[in-house]
Amino acid sequence: MRKSKPLAVMLGAVSVAAMTLGAARAETFKPECFSPAADNKKTIQYDAKKGPYKIALVNGYVGNDWRITAIQSAKAWGARPDNAKLLSDFKVISVGNDSAAQIAAIDNFIAAGYDAVVINAVNPTAFDAVVKRAQKAGTVLVTFDNVLDSDKIVQVNEDQFELGRMKAQAVVDGIKAAKGDVSGQVLEISGLPGNSVDRDNHEGMRSVLDKYKGLKVIQVVGNWDAGTAEKGTADAIATNGKFDGVMVQEGAIGALHAMQAANHPVVPIGVDAGNGTRQLAAKGKYPGVTAAQAPAMAALALEASIVLLEGHALPQKVFLPIPNKANADLVSGTDYFPDLPPNFYTTTGYPQCFPPFKPDELLGQNASNNG
Incomplete structure (x- = not known):
């Protein structure tokens, strides 16, 4: 170069x-x-x-x-x-x-x-x-x-703004396809407050959602954590009833588990690309998109x-x-991996930069400090 x-x-x-x-x-x-x-x-x-x-x-x-x-x-x-x-x-x-x-x-x-x-x-x-x-x-x-x-x-x-916008747009498009208009209420699971990623993802989502006066947005904090997202989703459903679409910055496997536990209908989602998230999105035939902050x-x-x-x-x-893919196009063994843990992240690199990591390269490392 x-x-x-x-x-x-x-x-x-x-x-x-x-x-x-x-x-x-x-x-x-x-x-x-x-x-x-x-x-x-x-x-x-x-x-x-x-x-x-x-x-x-x-x-x-x-x-x-x-x-x-x-x-x-x-x-x-x-x-x-x-x-x-x-x-x-x-x-x-x-x-x-x-x-x-x-x-x-x-x-x-x-x-x-x-x-x-x-x-x-x-x-x-x-x-x-x-x-x-x-x-x-x-x-x-x-x-x-x-x-x-x-x-x-x-x-x-x-x-990050575009990542949030992409997820919200997929949800809005799915709602319009299902109902003929964009109305009802949607759930936004945000990230860890005070971080630039949380701020920019949120603003990207709202750049789409705020265009539709018929939409009511319920926002709960998810901390980019599956357990927090699961509890926040369960509480939101108990308080507000069903949603017409759901967006999650990160930890969507928790939100989807809460929706299933509440017998929530399948609705458009704009969510992360974790292995467990993509498995549930494909199996449940949720419209929308899985998009990754890799x-x-x-x-x-x-x-x-x-x-x-x-x-x-x-x-x-x-x-x-x-990295993103429409949920309808997800392929087992390529976009998600049934034999790997749900918390494995499916986008393991950027091919135009260096060869993506193989699963065993990542799973062979831990997250503890070595400093």
Whole structure:
């Protein structure tokens, strides 16, 4: 790939310059993988540093299947021989839903001379000071999934607004096909409050739902957790009766179990792509879509940190494609796996970036700290 030349404005060890989207596509590393978001305005490039590298991933909350798989993906990435030879030290830790603890962990890795720290942020707004400290120390920071509201570091994500919009649109289309109009009430199971992903998914859903005055939206917090989503769905059905459509950010297997337990009719759903979710969606013939915020994004963020340490330029705001499939088109053995656990995540990588993980690569890792 063509390597970008040093850019104009120096911030510590990093060069940053505003440029057009077209220029970003032409000049950045491996654009078929690290594609700039539509509103990307900058590239980021660091001076090349000789490896092997010391890299850490600092996660926040880990109490759901998605986060567990993200940590497994990170460790599986580090275990691949081509990556392992680039690493002199590789730590993966989770600190809980506490921004102060996460910032302290990042500072500890900066002070210990780590070359890069990858972050799934507890919230999007509390990290400006630690970003400055990292720049001063020459430490590369990359965020993924729950990214920071900052244009000073590379963000690796999917379009969270579009992910929410896609799910809501599938539900609205299903309601219209069933009833001839878009009316009634729908259930929105949101994520973990205070995170950018929760905010952006919610806003994407509402960009569709708010167009229809005949729709009543009941929202409950799901924390991206199957158990929480199950209880929230059961309570919502008990309080409000049946729904005409259901949208879940993550943990939809719980919502579907609650619907089945309540003998809720089959309605359009816009949900995640977990193995158990897709099994239930296919077996129950639920109209709608399963769309993934793929946990393997953690590995892509680690890959991005290596790219930056090697001196290549990346878009400041990377958007990966959203893996999705209409529920009517789900195929056993390809889109979901009856012989694997329900909490296995079916989208195990981004083929345009690196070979997707095989199930045994992920299932052979755990989610415990190794820091």
